[in-house]
Amino acid sequence: MNTGVFVLLATLLVVAALGVVLARSPIRSALSLVVALFFLAVFFLLLDAQLIAALQVIVYAGAIMVLFLFVIMLLNLQEHPAEMARAGLRFLAGTLASLFLLATIYFTNRSGISNAQGMGAIPDGFDSTAQIAERLFTQHLFAFELTSLLLLVAIISAVVLAKKKLA
Amino acid sequence: MTAVPIGWFLILGSLLFSIGALGVLIRRNVIIIFMSIELMLNAVNFVFVAFARQLHSLDGQVMVFFVMTVAAAEAAVGLAIIISVFRNRETVNADEFNLLRW
Amino acid sequence: MMEQYLSVLVTFCLAAGLVGTMVGAGRLLGPRSDNPVKGESFECGNPSSGSAWGRFSVKFYMTAILFIVFDIEVVFLYPWAVIFRRLGWFGLSEMAVFIFILGLGLLYVWRKGALEWD
Amino acid sequence: MGLEILIAAVKALTVILMVLSLAGVLGWVERKGSALIQDRIGANRASIFGFAGAGLVNTMMADPLKFLTKEDVIPTGVDKLLHTLAPCVNLFPVIVAFAAVPFGDTVEIAGRTIQLQAVQLNVGVLFVLAMASLGVYGVVLGGWASNNRFSLLGGIRGSAQMISYELGMGLSVVVVVMTFGTLDLQEIVRAQGHMIGGILPGWGVFYQPVAFVLFFIAGIAETKRVPFDLPEGESELVSGYFTEYSGIKYLMFFMTDFAEIAVISALVSTFFFGGWQVPFLGDDGFHFGSTSMALPKLIVVLLQLASFMVKVLFFCWFQIMVRWTMPRLRYDQLMRFGWKGMLPVSLLNLVVTAVVIVAFQEWRV
Numbered sequence: 001m002n003t004g005v006f007v008l009l010a011t012l013l014v015v016a017a018l019g020v021v022l023a024r025s026p027i028r029s030a031l032s033l034v035v036a037l038f039f040l041a042v043f044f045l046l047l048d049a050q051l052i053a054a055l056q057v058i059v060y061a062g063a064i065m066v067l068f069l070f071v072i073m074l075l076n077l078q079e080h081p082a083e084m085a086r087a088g089l090r091f092l093a094g095t096l097a098s099l100f101l102l103a104t105i106y107f108t109n110r111s112g113i114s115n116a117q118g119m120g121a122i123p124d125g126f127d128s129t130a131q132i133a134e135r136l137f138t139q140h141l142f143a144f145e146l147t148s149l150l151l152l153v154a155i156i157s158a159v160v161l162a163k164k165k166l167a
Numbered sequence: 168m169t170a171v172p173i174g175w176f177l178i179l180g181s182l183l184f185s186i187g188a189l190g191v192l193i194r195r196n197v198i199i200i201f202m203s204i205e206l207m208l209n210a211v212n213f214v215f216v217a218f219a220r221q222l223h224s225l226d227g228q229v230m231v232f233f234v235m236t237v238a239a240a241e242a243a244v245g246l247a248i249i250i251s252v253f254r255n256r257e258t259v260n261a262d263e264f265n266l267l268r269w
Numbered sequence: 270m271m272e273q274y275l276s277v278l279v280t281f282c283l284a285a286g287l288v289g290t291m292v293g294a295g296r297l298l299g300p301r302s303d304n305p306v307k308g309e310s311f312e313c314g315n316p317s318s319g320s321a322w323g324r325f326s327v328k329f330y331m332t333a334i335l336f337i338v339f340d341i342e343v344v345f346l347y348p349w350a351v352i353f354r355r356l357g358w359f360g361l362s363e364m365a366v367f368i369f370i371l372g373l374g375l376l377y378v379w380r381k382g383a384l385e386w387d
Numbered sequence: 388m389g390l391e392i393l394i395a396a397v398k399a400l401t402v403i404l405m406v407l408s409l410a411g412v413l414g415w416v417e418r419k420g421s422a423l424i425q426d427r428i429g430a431n432r433a434s435i436f437g438f439a440g441a442g443l444v445n446t447m448m449a450d451p452l453k454f455l456t457k458e459d460v461i462p463t464g465v466d467k468l469l470h471t472l473a474p475c476v477n478l479f480p481v482i483v484a485f486a487a488v489p490f491g492d493t494v495e496i497a498g499r500t501i502q503l504q505a506v507q508l509n510v511g512v513l514f515v516l517a518m519a520s521l522g523v524y525g526v527v528l529g530g531w532a533s534n535n536r537f538s539l540l541g542g543i544r545g546s547a548q549m550i551s552y553e554l555g556m557g558l559s560v561v562v563v564v565m566t567f568g569t570l571d572l573q574e575i576v577r578a579q580g581h582m583i584g585g586i587l588p589g590w591g592v593f594y595q596p597v598a599f600v601l602f603f604i605a606g607i608a609e610t611k612r613v614p615f616d617l618p619e620g621e622s623e624l625v626s627g628y629f630t631e632y633s634g635i636k637y638l639m640f641f642m643t644d645f646a647e648i649a650v651i652s653a654l655v656s657t658f659f660f661g662g663w664q665v666p667f668l669g670d671d672g673f674h675f676g677s678t679s680m681a682l683p684k685l686i687v688v689l690l691q692l693a694s695f696m697v698k699v700l701f702f703c704w705f706q707i708m709v710r711w712t713m714p715r716l717r718y719d720q721l722m723r724f725g726w727k728g729m730l731p732v733s734l735l736n737l738v739v740t741a742v743v744i745v746a747f748q749e750w751r752v
Contacts, residue, residue, distance in 0.1 A: 002170035010179050017183055020206055021190035026198055027469070027531065033202050034524070036183075040209055041517075045274060047176075047220045051570075052231050054513035055344050056212075059235050062520025063340045064205070064242050066550060067333040069527055071246045072198060073543070074330055075253055084193055093192030097185035104181035108174040123223055129510060129570055133348035136229050137360055144345070145363065147236045148370040151338045154240035155374040158334045159383050161247035162327055232345070239341050243334045250330065276506050277514075279395040283403060284482045288475045288639070295635025299458045308463035310535040311630055329547045332722070336550040339730070343557040346737070347513060350564040353741060354748070361745050368734065375730070384726045386719035 005046070013039040026077045030068050037061050048122055051129045176217035183210035197249050197259045201242070208238050331383050342371050394501060399486060402505040406485045409703070410645035411447035417645075417707050418446075424711045451638060459634035462534070469532035474632065474639035477525025481646040484518035487511045488653040489573045490695050491663050492670075494688055503663075503692075504573055511572035512560060515654065519556075519609065523549050525643065526611075526618065526628050533631035541627025544718065545611055545618030551722060552615075555729035556605035559598040562733075562740050563658045566594050576662035580669075585676060588666040592659040597736045599659045601729060606651035607706060608725070610644065614713040615721055652702030653695075660698050663691040 016039060019032030037060045044053035084090065136144060187210060190203030212231045219227025253259055345367065353360045378384060422429020461470055483506070491503030508514050523546045530542015564570060567578045581589040592599045608615040619627030626632075629640040656662055667673050668690060672682035682690075716724070 006171045006175060010175075013179070014182060014186070017186045017206055020199070020202055021186055021194065026196060027466075029199050029202060031469075031528075033206065036206065037209065040213060043213065044216050045277065047216050049216045049219065049228050049231075050508055050510045051348065051513065052212075052216060052228050054508075054510050054517045055232075055235065055347075057517035058513065058520050059239065059340060059344055060205075060209070062517065062523065062553075063333075063337045063550070064239055066523055066527070066546065067242055067246060067330075067337055068198065068202060069531075070330050070333045070543075070546075071250065073527075073531060073539075074250070074327065075198075075259065077196070077198065077259060084195065090193045093189050096192070097189045100188070101178075101181055101185045105178055108177050122220070126223060126225075129348050129351050132225050132228050133352040135225050136232060136345075136348060137352070137356060137363060139226075140229050140233075141363060143233055145366055145370075147233060147341075147345075148367045150236060150240050151341060152370050152374045154243045155335065155338050156377060158243045158247040159331070159378055159381055161244070161251045162331060162334070163381070163383065235344070236341050239337045243337055246330075247334065250327065273507050273509070275391055276395045276398070277508065279392060280399040280402075280483055280486045280506050283396065283399045284479050284486075287403060287482070288479050291478075291635055291639060292471060292475060295455055295459050298455045299634050300456075301458065305463070307460060310462050310464070310533070311537070311625065329543055332547045332551060335726070336554065339554050340557070343554065343561060346558070346561045347564060347570065350561050351568060351570060353565060354568060354744065357745055357748075361741055364741070365738070368738065372734070379727070384723070386722050 009039055009042060009046075013043070026072045027069070030065060030072060033068075034061050034065050037065070048126060051132055173217055173221045177214060180210045180214040180217065183207075183213065195261050197261050197264070198246075200261060201245055201249075205238060205242070208234055328386060335378060335383070338374065339371070342368070394499075395505075398501075398503075398505045402486045402490070403482055405490070406482055406646050406649055407642070408447065409649040409699070410642045411450070413645040413648060413703055413707070414450065414641075415446040416704065417710075420704070420707045421711045424708070454635050454638035457634040459636060460631075462631050465534045465631065466532045469528050470631075471636070473525055473529035473532055474629075474636040474643075475525075476528065477522070477643045478639050478646070480518040480521040480525075481643050481650055484515045485646065485650045485653060487514050487518075487572060488650075488657055489576055489662060491688055491692050492577075494684075502573065503688075507573070508571075510570045512564060512570045512575070515572070515650075516553075516557060516560065519650075520553060522609070522647070525640075529632070529640070530628035533628070535631050537624045537626075537630045538628050541618045541624045541630070545628055548611065548615060548618060548721060548725070549609055551725035552605040552608035552729065555601050555725065555733050556609065558730070558733035558737055559595075559602040559605065560658070562595055562598040562737050563591060563602075565737075565740055565744060566591065572657055572662075576657055576664060579661040580664050582667070588661055588664070590659060590661045590664075595659070595736075595740070597732070598740075599655070601733050601736065602658065603651075603655055605729065606655065607709065608721075610647040610651060610706070612644070612648075612706065613710040614716050616710075616715060617718050617721060648703050648706050649699065652699045652706065655702050656695065656698035661694075662698075663695040665690050665694045 013036055016032050016036035020029050020036060023029040023032055037056060041053045041056040041061075044050075044056060184207050187203045187205075187207035190206065191200050194200055194203065212234050215227040215230050215234070217227075219225060249259060252264060256263065258264075346364075349360065349364055353364070356363075418429050461467060486505035487508065489502070489504035493500050493502050495501070504511075506514065526545040526549065527542050530538045530540070530545070533539070563575070567575045569575060569578070575591075579589050579591060583589050583593060587593060611618050618624070619629070624630070629637060632640060667675055668682075668687065670684075670687065672687070673680040
């Protein structure tokens with residue numbers, strides 16, 4: 001049952017991800033990505049990461065992808081014929097990607113973790129928001145404060161870049 | 168979900184990452200390249216969460232917060248750049264962004 | 270634990286089924302008759318002036334960017350809100366710094382006039 | 388396993404039927420309520436044997452049937468797939484969000500404790516907000532797929548408005564979470580069961596009146612109704628993003644509107660008005676100070692259910708009254724109010740709340 005759920009969700013996820021790369025029209029591509037992000041959120045839920053699952057939908061699907069859709073509509077991007085890379089580059093890219101995938105499978109097998117009998121039970125309170133918050137606001141305090149600077153820079157540069165008249 | 172070993176998650180994560188990388192390499196539309204990068208970031212998030220579950224350590228989940236923030240900042244700035252380039256050159260094809268090329 | 274995920278899954282499936290059934294039933298039960306005038310886009314009776322897909326104001330795009338940034342702020346606030354009692358003044362000051370820095374961003378955007386619609 | 392699936396399915400079906408019938412009832416209440424305000428009869432053909440109240444049956448049964456048998460016109464030159472997808476992604480998140488709201492306490496049937504809540508998550512608050520944030524897609528896609536100027540303008544306006552007010556909404560929810568210290572909707576309702584000083588119910592609104600006002604305003608803006616109905620302003624944009632829809636798809640957009648009203652009402656009563664809590668009512672009956680009145684468990688559960696429904700219906704009615712009382716804002720006023728009004732005020736409210744709670748640690752719910 002569990003394995004079945006995994007395979008089903010994984011198939012849907014991979015199909016959606018392929019949709020992002022292969023769809024001709026950018027808007028379909030963006031929607032495929034939304035679907036893929038949604039299935040990722042379902043995976044997070046099943047991995048006992050409820051908080052992350054909800055935030056995944058709020059941040060990625062609810063905010064970032066809306067921005068992508070806006071830009072696609074703003075620039076009125078339709079299908080474009082000469083849009084794929086040259087055949088040689090396509091072949092190279094495919095080879096590299098499959099090599100990477102094969103390497104992962106090989107090393108996963110060799111390390112023996114995939115033979116383990118599942119992930120086992122979780123400790124009590126592992127999925128509670130309070131524990132993640134505890135980590136985030138004590139151990140990772142510095143990184144957290146730095147993100148505010150990152151966001152500040154993002155706001156300023158977006159305003160500067162996107163405004164029509166620069167002073 | 169406890170019956171599925173971590174290896175499967177790793178392989179699925181790397182499959183997603185490869186698909187994203189493929190998108191970056193074969194598509195010429197800058198916006199789709201951007202979306203493929205988002206996909207790659209998400210593949211990494213996925214592996215973080217899977218390892219957090221396997222190792223019973225919440226640091227993996229905390230890391231997802233920061234990846235999300237970086238992805239958001241990247242999307243905001245990147246798309247602003249695309250818009251301002253489009254204003255000047257009327258294109259979003261990565262091959263035609265060649266003013267800085269030599 | 271399992272109960273929680275089951276409830277989410279079942280609700281999703283039922284809601285999706287309902288939505289799908291509605292669209293499907295509408296397709297089956299509704300009559301069909303196509304003609305070129307009916308297929309025109311509705312512009313209050315005037316002949317259609319062609320495709321509507323064009324470019325629109327960059328203002329909307331600025332709104333979306335600002336939304337992303339402040340949405341991230343809110344996202345950090347949820348876990349903080351759960352435990353800020355336990356963290357006390359320490360947690361308060363650390364969040365105060367975070368909000369202050371993003372507040373500077375809001376102030377900048379405000380002063381630059383990116384929030385104006387004219 | 389099978390039994391658990393069955394229980395979950397029964398609960399989910401109950402909630403879905405609840406939200407669908409609420410949408411139907413609201414359609415009727417809106418017609419009759421607007422008539423009341425404008426001093427006319429309104430929907431006067433929808434009666435059975437001269438009894439206007441029976442018109443409700445008409446709106447709930449005849450209307451959907453009529454929409455089902457109408458032609459579904461898909462204009463030429465539209466994106467057909469997205470055109471069909473848009474009403475679905477519009478309706479789906481609203482229904483699912485409603486399912487996360489608890490409509491009663493636990494009941495025990497045959498030795499099994501059942502939560503009266505269809506989607507039970509530790510992060511219920513975030514689940515609801517996540518679904519609310521998906522609502523943008525129905526609007527944007529409906530507007531884009533129709534290939535119509537009115538639709539596109541309505542869709543873009545609508546999505547920009549929704550994301551702007553989502554911030555005010557999110558920040559006021561953060562304040563609620565701070566007050567109750569949990570992200571579980573059922574826990575939030577349970578925390579509102581006590582009495583302040585023995586007379587006032589311990590509802591969120593008495594702790595966070597500012598957050599209540601902000602949340603309610605943002606909620607009305609999220610439902611895109613007057614005074615925030617720019618995306619579908621009839622006098623400017625025909626029907627906004629669903630101008631090019633007909634038949635069942637139009638009904639789906641229409642239902643989403645009313646279901647959204649129901650969701651906002653349910654959330655307002657959960658966060659600020661004690662959800663299913665009845666003042667003075669405990670697990671075993673009423674307690675007024677020293678006197679008490681014992682009641683069987685079944686009656687208590689039914690009273691709590693009724694309390695939830697009454698609160699939800701009250702706020703639905705209130706939103707309909709607002710719609711027929713207020714004039715429409717201009718778009719620049721709407722965006723200015725969202726970014727320069729709601730956002731700073733809700734940030735300020737958050738900071739003040741945090742300082743007060745930390746300074747007086749004993750001030751807790």
